[in-house]
Amino acid sequence: MKQSTAIIEKTGFLLPLLLVLSVCATRLPEPSVPQSNITAPPEISINPDTGEHSTEIDVLIYNIAALPWPLRSNRAKATKLIGAELAAMRKRGEQPNIVMIQEGFRSSIKRMIELSGYPNWVRGPKASDKMPDFSDRAPEDFKKGRSFFKGERIGKIMDSGLYILSDWPILGKTSQPFYRYECAGFDCGANKGMLAVGIQVPGMPGFLQMFTIHMNAGGTTTGVSEERSLTAHSLQIDHLNETMKEGVDVEQPLIFGGDFNMKQARERMGYVERDREQVEDIKLVQHYCVVIVPSECDVRMEYESSEPWLETQDWQAWRSGKQVKVKAILVDNMFEEERSDAPKIKGRRTLSDHNGLLVRYRLSWKPLVSNN
Numbered sequence: 162m163k164q165s166t167a168i169i170e171k172t173g174f175l176l177p178l179l180l181v182l183s184v185c186a187t188r189l190p191e192p193s194v195p196q197s198n199i200t201a202p203p204e205i206s207i208n209p210d211t212g213e214h215s216t217e218i219d220v221l222i223y224n225i226a227a228l229p230w231p232l233r234s235n236r237a238k239a240t241k242l243i244g245a246e247l248a249a250m251r252k253r254g255e256q257p258n259i260v261m262i263q264e265g266f267r268s269s270i271k272r273m274i275e276l277s278g279y280p281n282w283v284r285g286p287k288a289s290d291k292m293p294d295f296s297d298r299a300p301e302d303f304k305k306g307r308s309f310f311k312g313e314r315i316g317k318i319m320d321s322g323l324y325i326l327s328d329w330p331i332l333g334k335t336s337q338p339f340y341r342y343e344c345a346g347f348d349c350g351a352n353k354g355m356l357a358v359g360i361q362v363p364g365m366p367g368f369l370q371m372f373t374i375h376m377n378a379g380g381t382t383t384g385v386s387e388e389r390s391l392t393a394h395s396l397q398i399d400h401l402n403e404t405m406k407e408g409v410d411v412e413q414p415l416i417f418g419g420d421f422n423m424k425q426a427r428e429r430m431g432y433v434e435r436d437r438e439q440v441e442d443i444k445l446v447q448h449y450c451v452v453i454v455p456s457e458c459d460v461r462m463e464y465e466s467s468e469p470w471l472e473t474q475d476w477q478a479w480r481s482g483k484q485v486k487v488k489a490i491l492v493d494n495m496f497e498e499e500r501s502d503a504p505k506i507k508g509r510r511t512l513s514d515h516n517g518l519l520v521r522y523r524l525s526w527k528p529l530v531s532n533n
Contacts, residue, residue, distance in 0.1 A: 189268060189270060189284065191282070191283055191284045192281075192282070192283075194331055194332065194334055194358075195330060195331065195332045195333060196281040196282075196283075196327075196330055196331045197330045198281050199328070199329055199330065199363055200278070200279075200329075201251075201254070201256070201258065201328045202363040202364070203217070203258070203362060203363060203365075204216060212527055212528070213525055213526070214364075214365075214526055214528065215523055215524060215525035216362070216523075217490070217521055217522065217524075218258045218259065218362065218521070218522055218524060219256075219257040219258050219259075219519060219520070219521050219522075220257060220258065220259045220260075220261070220371075220416055220418070220519070220520050220521075221257035221259070221261070221517050221519045222260075222261045222262075222263070222373065222418040222419060222420075222475055222476075222477055222518050223243075223260065223261070223262055223495070223496070223513065223515065223517040223518070224262075224263040224264045224375075224420045224474070224513060224514075224515035225239070225240060225243055225264055225265055225273075225512070225513050225515075226264050226514050226515065227239070227240050227264055227265050227266050227269065227270060228264060228266055228267070229266055229267055229319075233506070235504030235505075236267055236269070236504070237267055237269035238504055239503060239504055239506070239512050239513065240265075240267060240269040240270060240273040241269060241272050241273060241276065242502065243277075243496070243512050243513075244272060244273035244274065244275070245276050246496070246512070247260070247273075247276070247277035247278070247279075248276050248277055256277075256278070256328070258327070258328045258329065259325065259326070259327050259328070259371060259416075260277070260279065260324075260325070260326040260327075261323075261324070261325050261371065261373035261419065262322070262324040262325070262373075263322055263323060263373065263375040263420045264322045264375070264420070265284075265322045265323070265324045266319050266320065266322045266351070270324065274324070274326060279327060279328060280327075280328070281326070281327040281329065281330060281331045282324060282325065282326040282327065282331075283324070283331055283334045283336075283358060284320070284321075284323065284324050284336075284356070285320070285323025285324065285336045285354060285355070285356035285373070286320060286321040286323070286336045286337065286338040286353075286354045286355075286356070287320045287321075287352065288317045288318060288319055289317075290320075290336070290337075290338050290352060291341060292337065292339065292340050292341050292354075293340055293341065294340065294341045294342045295341075295342055295343060296340050296396065296399070298396055298399055299340070299342075299343055299396060300392065303392050303393075303396075304342070306389065307342060308346075308385065311347060311349075311383070311385050312347045312348075312349050312350050312384075313344070313349045314342075315349070315350065316341075317338075317341070317349075317351065317352040318350045318351075319350055319351040320351070320352050321336070321338065321351065321352050321353055321354050321356070321375065322351060322375060323336070323355075323373055323374075323375060325356060325358050325371055325373060327358075327360050327371075329360055329361055329362055330361040331358050331359070331360055332358075332359040332360065333358065333359050334356065334357065334358045334359075335355075335357045335358075335408065336355065336356045336357070337354050337404065338352045338353065339353055339354050339355075339396075339397050339400055340396070343397060343400070344377055344393050344397075345377050345383050345385050345389045345390040345392070345393035345394075346378075346382075346383025346384040346385035346389070346390065347382070347384050348377045348382075348383050348390075351375075353375050353377065354374070354375075355372065355374045355404060356373050357371065357372045357373075358370075358371050359371075359413075362524065365485060365524060366484055366485065366528070366529070367412065367413050367414075367482065367485060368413055369413070369415075369485075369524070370409060370410060370414065370415040370416070370417075371415075371416055371417065372405075372409070372415065372416070372417035372418075373417065373418060373419045374401060374417070374419040374420075374421070375422075376398075376401075376419075376420065376422045377390055377393045377394045377397055377422060378390065378422050379422060391428055391429065391432075394422065394429050394432075395429075398432055398433055410482075411482070411483070412482055412483045412484075413485070414479070414480070414482035414485045414486070414487045414524065415479060415482070415487075416477065416478075416479045416522065417477070417478055417479070418475070418476055418477035418478065418518070418520075419476070420474050420475055420515070421474060421475075421476050422474050423470075423471070423474065423476075424471065424472065426471070427471070430470075430471065443478050443479070443480050444479055444480070445470055445476060445477075445478045446476070446477045446478060446479075446489045446492055446518075446520050447464075447469040447470040447473070447476065447492070448469075448470055449489055450489055450492050451464060452467070452469075457488075458490055458491065458492065459490065459491040459492070459521075460491075461492065461494070462492070462493060462494045473516075474515065475516070475518045476518075477492075477518060477520045479522065484526050484527075484529070485524055485525070485526045486524070486525050486526065487522055487524055488522065488523045489520050489522055490521050491520065491521035492518070492519070492520050492521075493519045494516040494518065494519070495516060495517035495519050496511065496512045496513065496516060496517045497511065497516040497517075498511070499511055500512070
């Protein structure tokens with residue numbers, strides 16, 4: 162992406178590039194909800210002493226870097242390989258039960274979904290989905306400082322790239338882009354935002370809320386100053402907090418994850434942590450499993466620091482519901498190995514420039530006692 166950004170800046174290639182990207186934009190129709198298909202129903206265990214019911218589910222988040230040419234090349238091949246790998250895992254009975262995708266911009270995402278075998282899926286905001294230009298929070302200098310040549314006044318030429326795939330029924334969905342111009346630099350070309358679904362886990366009371374997001378990248382990638390991209394990211398954090406406070410059912414369990422673009426970004430992290438009331442209820446997997454209770458969570462990757470959440474862009478987190486409790490019990494990288502059939506991306510033959518982040522959760526509950 163850095164090389165493509167440099168070419169755009171030096172050659173004035175922006176308008177031809179936008180035309181190409183708009184032609185190549187994903188126009189994949191999605192199935193309507195609710196969706197009722199069930200594959201691989203979970204095993205429910207019952208503790209004979211306490212009567213507690215529990216099951217374990219695997220959730221994968223994966224930024225698949227499916228950007229269109231000329232931003233990335235050979236990504237159609239990579240997405241098909243990802244679909245084939247998920248299919249191979251399914252054949253072995255090892256597939257993640259729920260997959261949350263970021264940067265699924267190419268039309269080849271259709272083939273990836275078909276190959277993977279997930280019977281239920283939905284997509285996030287389309288390029289045509291609109292929000293107001295700004296929230297009341299946006300600073301005046303930020304609004305006035307938009308650059309046409311950095312893509313901040315063009316509008317949306319790509320969709321959000323967000324998808325959720327599930328082995329179990331998707332009861333409904335909500336998708337919402339960020340405010341139209343609360344973005345920075347070339348990131349403004351994608352209609353980034355949020356995608357939330359309710360999933361019926363067979364045998365579990367209520368439903369599981371799943372929520373995925375992709376936030377504004379850092380300054381170098383976007384072509385604007387780090388200060389400007391930080392402002393955009395902070396505005397998106399405020400939008401996320403507002404949406405979660407108003408739109409998430411506190412009665413039901415919640416798992417969310419995505420590309421938060423916060424690797425080594427202490428200022429961004431500091432802005433997230435300022436709202437203690439919002440974050441205290443939420444458990445961040447990398448913090449919980451590595452720092453809080455490492456003896457209770459099987460961590461299958463190595464971290465180089467005492468702040469592992471700052472070593473990656475990709476996060477998962479959760480909040481328990483009133484009846485159903487959630488707890489991470491395993492965390493692992495997926496798709497990190499080089500392979501000869503993968504196209505090169507950032508100098509390595511891997512399926513994406515991100516690893517997949519797989520987390521296994523234990524869901525537990527006690528059945529409600531009927532008064533009848």
